[in-house]
Amino acid sequence: MKLRFQVEQLAHTYARKGGRDNRQQQVARMVAFAEHAEGLGAVDIGQVGGRHVVSYWRMLRAKSELADNTLYAHWLAIRSLWHLAGKVGDPPRPYSDSK
Template sequence: MKPLLLEIHRLTNGYSRKGGKDNRAQQRKRMLAFGEFCIANGAHSMGQVGGKHVIRYYRSEPISVLSDRTREAHYYAIKQLWKLTEKKGCPPKPFSVERRGERKKWTSE
């Protein structure tokens, strides 16, 4: 397993054991998905991961097509990962569909 994923596993092990188990397990999966994305973009540890990785993650194909609520859930998982790694500040928030200039599929012209 890659060092970055091992680091995320180690950080989230205690986190996923407390609180709402289903939600925390879901957040842990999102953190690991973000970690895999960062590995694909050249990061080897959480120290190398920054805001640009987060923005690229939001703009990537699987995430960009999700609803605002789901992207917000990914943001909260990344924000929790930021806290667990003791990074300063907060990660960038995702843009809403309207702010990105796209229209939702169900709106008529």
């Protein structure tokens, strides 16, 4: 629960700027990612890394067949969270089943 709270705190000001509906969707995706990372044992945003992101992509692919645009929207949310958390670089991109 601590990681989810940290993500909500980081995303609070992010959600208040820009298009309301899109930002709310992005924050919901950030929180879903945080819950997934908590399930893998992360308790702090500093413990979240590329392994958690790749695991999240695999979970999304296994759960349902999402369009590439939807996966990209999830990646944009995670990338925004990545930058809000002060992490360097970008998180891993979603993989394609054809590769």
